[in-house]
Amino acid sequence: RHAFTGGEAIGEDTFVFYRALGVKLRQLYGQTEGSAYTAMQSPDEVRLHTVGRPLPGVDARISDSGEILLRSGSIFAGYFGNDAATAEALEDGWLRTGDAGYIEPDGHLVVLGRVSEVVHTAVGERYIPNYIENRLKFSPFIKDVAVLGKGRDRLAAIVCIDRETVSHWAELRGISAISYADLSQKPEVLQLVGEALRRVNATLPEPLRLRQFVSLHKEFDADDGEITRTRKLRRNVVEERYAPIIEAIYGGQRSVAVKAQVVYETGETGVTERELAITEV
Template structure:
């Protein structure tokens, strides 16, 4: 890409309040990634940033506190890792600090959730006191005490992680971009935050969705083509529009929802397009659902096979007096079905008409890499799921209330066997 594209992208982002002149920035991102170049060189040059470089990768988190940037971008995994570090530290701290944390953070998260739902959050006195006792000190410890603009992008961020940092006092926002558009195309505004969208186009950027559901972008920040590859360039740029390769939809308020790659788009029997991965990721935002497989290609309805999170659901069961002796027994408890049912219904509320999950089953086990159901990085192997759990899928679509399923199991010594399980099949409340 040319310098003019980069500067155009930076100016568009600055016009939207994404950057400001004189930011304090920490250049810690991988140098080969477009994000580092745009933030640390492009924006820094145009807007006269103060760019700070960590002493070493191992000291980056320590240096972050010393630098105290005003602008901070991290991937969802990095934000999640930072939250985990805090939670581990709180588990090892004194009783008083832990009790203060346990009192103020849940209230702040509830207030943020209320804001996202368009409700009054209240609790101003509690917020002021929490700022003094918990939120301010935590931001200082993390090196985020001066951050005015906090961003995340690259993949879906978990609801609890997103809400936690916003509850901490950071105006964390999501954005969407690619190398071909200088990583600066679409972002949430400070006042218009959503868990399911990535915002609206920057000034100077045009956006539309084509008949195949692909996101198309046009603007001076779009590159001129791939180096010495006219064929790929012709495929990526059509009449000045960048074919992003991503599928999306534009909400009535103009915000973009990124669904996934166009290559992953499939259709139900009545022609509704959907991307299973997008829905599965939303289901896994729930602390009670560890894995999920959404089935619906060529079928009359969407159904889901869910795997409960044994630790989170086990804790819930203990607190609510639900007895169990194993994962399999816990997964089939009626109150656990009600719990998961409510989580699926909450996801359905954000899905387009005709794409609600109608029925589901809690599997008797987790998806297991040793059984070939997921990769070691927990990516779903759909062909294995479709084949192994075919009888369950057919029973869900047939409207059955239960199924006697012969489950294949792999023992620690590598030998395999089978085990009969009676699994409940449930309708999702309120599914259209």
């Protein structure tokens, strides 16, 4: 009769798939210290980006640092035999969850990730790059992405399209490309990526919406140190390697020239200078 998902967010396609099958899947939020769940979506208010409202008897607020704080009769009394950990977790009856988030005007709670992952824009807006990146990668057309904006006046992204999915999409529409680099800069593909970014933007607060993106001429590569073998982004490496692209984005340019190694369908490789478009979202 009821089905719930918690923990790490599942992909939007997966969530919608089960809902389409008639499984009344809903999202919830909680932890052991709160005696299981403390927030849950109601059957008539299912949204892809929230975990619902706090349950009756549960108070929730956001600290000055952006951390989700909870208070209720179900919050634990402390860790057995560990007064130091208890003092760190509980403050004046409020449980410090360690999670960052925000509460929407209608009371829905949005969980962004761990507080330790929070970074700030130039004007002090808090955000977690990984949260936005994961939501973008729910799109079948985006394989990897790096969200930019730490210490900047706006958010932007470097996007790596999914070669197989986008190639198939382009083939069905008669769009030809001789390489990944060529495909990544097709106007139709840039529009496709832009649509994916706009869908995610619709779920984000206005100051944290992505304003521009570059469709990269290559995929992030573990052999180049840009991602780990489990495809986790090495942010420092990416920001250092693609510094000219990042500076072009925030410098107001409409494109940026890069030298790119291309692999043709014949298997042959070559090096070419390619102009990457800086696209408004």
